[in-house]
């Protein structure tokens with residue numbers, strides 16, 4: 001894979017620390033978690049196995065997986081004080097703000113008092129994020145106080161069950177599983193780097209994750225899956241999509257869901273989620289959104305050599321499963337909390353405060369003029 005242009009703004013291409021968690025744009029299909037190709041993991045594992053791998057370094061045995069799922073299942077409940085806070089957040093709030101507040105509030109109630117608790121608190125967040133977003137969503141939109149302590153086997157199934165009030169079918173649970181695997185970890189992306197900067201001050205896990213959620217929220221990062229949905233649902237046919245896209249490119253508008261800071265020719269996660277989006281399109285009898293998405297992909301490559309990143313086909317896939325657009329980025333949080341937390345642990349294990357330097361471009365040294373003399 002060709003290397004991207006290094007240096008300049010955005011710390012692009014500069015090594016800012018070490019990690020044993022993942023490689024991006026290097027070996028395998030282009031993305032590995034602890035040495036395993038993400039394609040291999042998405043084909044052969046459940047998300048909980050991958051979370052275990054990211055946290056503990058190795059894939060679990062059957063018994064270890066059963067234990068780990070049991071631990072997570074036991075952590076799905078929300079304390080009353082957190083429920084009360086969620087009930088006060090209005091329905092028109094941004095769901096990523098709900099995630100941020102939910103994480104921060106949990107930190108007030110069940111804070112990390114010593115780093116020895118870090119794995120327990122990371123597991124708690126992994127188990128609680130679906131409960132947090134669904135509790136708020138169902139209360140603010142449907143007026144119901146849902147039960148978050150379900151017996152669902154998987155995190156994806158737990159999320160869809162709470163969102164809809166009924167258990168998902170096998171296809172939907174499987175797509176959630178794949179999606180959560182694809183989003184779990186991605187080296188020094190903006191939100192993970194945020195978490196590591198926070199960790200480098202020896203702050204607590206909840207602060208690191210709360211900061212990371214804020215970074216993921218933006219449309220240049222995790223927010224792109226929602227922005228991609230807003231784009232594709234504007235078009236009623238592939239031809240219309242092509243015409244409008246060409247206009248947007250001419251006006252030099254950014255097309256969300258395309259391009260990447262590290263990959264140069266493709267994002268390995270795209271082919272995987274695209275396949276599932278196609279399956280879901282067939283499942284719901286879609287004849288518009290999937291062909292529109294494929295045409296966008298073709299036009300962007302033909303015109304600009306820009307390719308779909310992980311977010312683009314996630315938009316149609318989630319939509320076909322009936323997930324409201326505004327919950328797309330919170331799902332990213334439900335997954336990426338594994339990568340964020342594991343990076344926090346790595347930073348703590350070999351820490352030096354992250355404090356780069358700036359190139360000064362302001363005025364030369366000057367004297368304060370007394371306020372009475374300033375014109």
Ligand SMILES: CC(=O)SCCNC(=O)CCNC(=O)[C@H](O)C(C)(C)COP(=O)(O)OP(=O)(O)OC[C@H]1O[C@@H](n2cnc3c(N)ncnc32)[C@H](O)[C@@H]1OP(=O)(O)O
Pocket residue numbers: 219220221222224253254255256257258259260261262306309310311
């Ligand atoms: C899970 C994730 O977070 S994946 C990323 C999700 N984000 C998006 O989809 C947002 C859209 N994409 C982008 O904004 C960018 O491609 C980023 C933020 C992902 C990467 O940014 P960079 O590393 O700065 O991009 P890169 O150096 O490849 O940009 C090269 C040129 O292509 C342009 N370009 C890059 N992506 C796009 C795009 N999606 N639409 C239009 N033009 C683009 C840039 O504006 C730049 O043009 P310029 O040289 O005239 O300024």
Ligand SMILES: O=C([O-])CC(=O)C(=O)O
Pocket residue numbers: 183185186188189190221261262309310
């Ligand atoms: O690596 C990045 O810059 C963004 C990304 O794809 C991710 O965080 O999954």
